[in-house]
Amino acid sequence: MVYTRPSSIPFPTVWHRFTAKGTKLKVQDLTEELVEPAVQLLVKYFTADEPPCKYIEIQKYPTALAALEKLWRDTIKDGVSVVCVEDKDDATEIIGVNVLTVVAKTDKEEVFQTDDKIWAKLFGAVDFVTRSVDIFSKFGVEQYLTAYGLVVDPKWRGWSIGKEILLARIPLCKALGVKVTATVFTAAASQAVAKKAGFQELYKISYEDLAKQGFRFPGVEQDTKYSKLMALEIS
Numbered sequence: 001m002v003y004t005r006p007s008s009i010p011f012p013t014v015w016h017r018f019t020a021k022g023t024k025l026k027v028q029d030l031t032e033e034l035v036e037p038a039v040q041l042l043v044k045y046f047t048a049d050e051p052p053c054k055y056i057e058i059q060k061y062p063t064a065l066a067a068l069e070k071l072w073r074d075t076i077k078d079g080v081s082v083v084c085v086e087d088k089d090d091a092t093e094i095i096g097v098n099v100l101t102v103v104a105k106t107d108k109e110e111v112f113q114t115d116d117k118i119w120a121k122l123f124g125a126v127d128f129v130t131r132s133v134d135i136f137s138k139f140g141v142e143q144y145l146t147a148y149g150l151v152v153d154p155k156w157r158g159w160s161i162g163k164e165i166l167l168a169r170i171p172l173c174k175a176l177g178v179k180v181t182a183t184v185f186t187a188a189a190s191q192a193v194a195k196k197a198g199f200q201e202l203y204k205i206s207y208e209d210l211a212k213q214g215f216r217f218p219g220v221e222q223d224t225k226y227s228k229l230m231a232l233e234i235s
Helices: 034-050 051-056 062-076 117-130 135-139 161-167 168-175 189-194 207-212
Strands: 014-020 023-029 081-088 098-102 143-152 180-185 200-207 226-233
Touching: 014 168, 014 200, 023 117, 023 161, 034 051, 034 062, 034 081, 034 098, 051 117, 051 189, 062 098, 062 117, 062 143, 081 143, 081 161, 098 161, 098 168, 117 226, 135 143, 135 168, 135 180, 135 226, 143 161, 143 168, 143 189, 161 168, 161 180, 168 180, 189 226, 200 207
Parallel strands: 143 180
Antiparallel strands: 014 023, 023 081, 081 098, 098 143, 180 226, 200 226
16 A cells, blocks of 8 residues: 555655754755655665675666665655755755655555565565564554665765654654654664664564575675664654
8 A cells, every 4th residue: 555645744844954064954855856866866875885785786686776766766656755955945965865654554465576586685684574573563553654765975974964864753753643663774884873863673683594584695794793673662
C-alpha cells in the first residue's frame, strides 16, 4: 500500500533549523524541483559509501543500481522525504537527503522477490533485519516512519548534519501522528549518529552472521561489524 501524506499538512514544510559551519541550514520536505539532485546525490555517494553497497560494488551492476534508484524514486512520491539545504528561499544545493515513508500494520504483506542476485542481497539483508523485530507489537502502534537511505554531501560531513536530519523526524512524526520511527542502519558511522539523535538499538546482527543467511558483502567487516535496527519513540 502506498502511503498518502495527509492534505492537512502544508507542503513544503520546514521541519528543523540549525547552524553548521557558520551557515544557517534547514531540513524541509523534498520538493519536486529538488528530486533529481537529491537522487543523484544518493546515486553518487550513498552507493559508494554505504558499506553493503560499497563492498558488493553495486556501481558495477546496472540492474541492481536501477532497482535501488527506483526504490528511492517510488518512495519519494509518498511525500515525506526530507532534504537539508541552506536556510534561504532560493536554495538549490542539497547538503543531505533522507528518503522516508510510513509503513502501516494494515499494509498488504508482500514477500520480497527479485531475479537480480545483487539487489536480492542488498535489499534482502535490510528486509531480514527489519523483520527481526515486530515494531507494531513492540511499541503498540499501527504505523511507523522508516527510511531507505540517508546521505550527506562529503564536503559537509563532520558537522553533525546527519544527526540534525534525523532530529527533523521528531516534528515530522508529530505532524503525521506517528509515534515511532525505526530504521536499519547499516554503517557504524550512521549507527553512532543515530545513537546521538536518541535512537535505541532494537536488534543487531554481525555481517559475519548475515553472510550465513546468504547476504555476503566481502570485506564489509573492515568497515562495519554489524547491521542494526534502531528506533526512536516520539513523545
